[in-house]
Amino acid sequence: MLLAAQRFERVNWAAVEWDIRQKGYSIIPRWLTKAECYTLRDLWSSSDCFCPTVEMDRHHFGIGQYRYFHYPLPEFLQQFRHEMYPYVANIANHLWSTSRNPSPYPPTLEQFLEACHAAGQNQAGVMMLHYPTHGYNLWHQDRHGSLLFPLQTILVLSESGTEFEGGKLLVQEEYPQKPAERHIIGGNIGDVVVLCTASRPRYGHGPRSGEFYHGVAKVTSGERYSLSCLFHDE
Numbered sequence: 001m002l003l004a005a006q007r008f009e010r011v012n013w014a015a016v017e018w019d020i021r022q023k024g025y026s027i028i029p030r031w032l033t034k035a036e037c038y039t040l041r042d043l044w045s046s047s048d049c050f051c052p053t054v055e056m057d058r059h060h061f062g063i064g065q066y067r068y069f070h071y072p073l074p075e076f077l078q079q080f081r082h083e084m085y086p087y088v089a090n091i092a093n094h095l096w097s098t099s100r101n102p103s104p105y106p107p108t109l110e111q112f113l114e115a116c117h118a119a120g121q122n123q124a125g126v127m128m129l130h131y132p133t134h135g136y137n138l139w140h141q142d143r144h145g146s147l148l149f150p151l152q153t154i155l156v157l158s159e160s161g162t163e164f165e166g167g168k169l170l171v172q173e174e175y176p177q178k179p180a181e182r183h184i185i186g187g188n189i190g191d192v193v194v195l196c197t198a199s200r201p202r203y204g205h206g207p208r209s210g211e212f213y214h215g216v217a218k219v220t221s222g223e224r225y226s227l228s229c230l231f232h233d234e
């Protein structure tokens with residue numbers, strides 16, 4: 001399973017950037033074919049590409065399991081992460097630049113990961129998640145080290161309505177002295193969701209940025225798989 005660069009070129013990245021500015025996330029619908037989702041899901045039962053399973057309830061993260069991939073990543077995911085990076089880095093450089101640092105993120109993933117590894121962050125930031133019926137994922141941010149890339153992607157690998165009910169991806173933004181703002185993203189098989197990892201830059205009046213969290217509502221029937229692709233290593 002290989003990925004053609006044209007698939008990234010066809011995405012309307014200006015619209016993705018606009019969405020992220022406005023609400024902190026953007027959905028690229030049906031970017032993966034169902035067959036690709038099934039192939040990725042099949043990796044779950046192959047033990048040789050994953051680190052040990054984490055039971056989410058043991059850590060009070062929710063109900064379900066996740067498995068970090070170890071390096072080398074499966075070819076498709078390696079390609080996905082590397083080819084997606086320049087586009088999200090471009091958006092991140094527009095949104096998170098400062099006058100002191102107008103281009104905070106390097107143009108290639110290799111360069112960004114080199115910095116992560118130099119900071120001792122060596123665990124590939126890519127994992128697969130599985131939620132059984134009644135599974136869910138509590139509000140969280142995927143930030144475990146000092147170096148963090150401000151956007152992350154979630155690949156939805158199961159079909160809403162036929163394979164699972166409920167299980168909607170949610171985001172929440174918190175500002176001091178303001179009720180939290182919540183959005184239901186949802187997401188269906190093949191969708192790639194690009195979202196803020198920890199904060200969304202704000203312009204104009206009020207606090208400059210709020211804390212950005214995501215989570216997954218309870219799967220009320222069936223089971224749901226997803227894949228989390230961070231651009232930092234942990």
Ligand SMILES: O=C(O)CCC(=O)C(=O)O
Binds near residue numbers: 214216
């Ligand atoms: O299952 C999901 O849709 C979200 C999982 C998650 O927390 C992530 O991808 O970082």
Ligand SMILES: [Fe+2]
Binds near residue numbers: 141
């Ligand atoms: Fe997450």
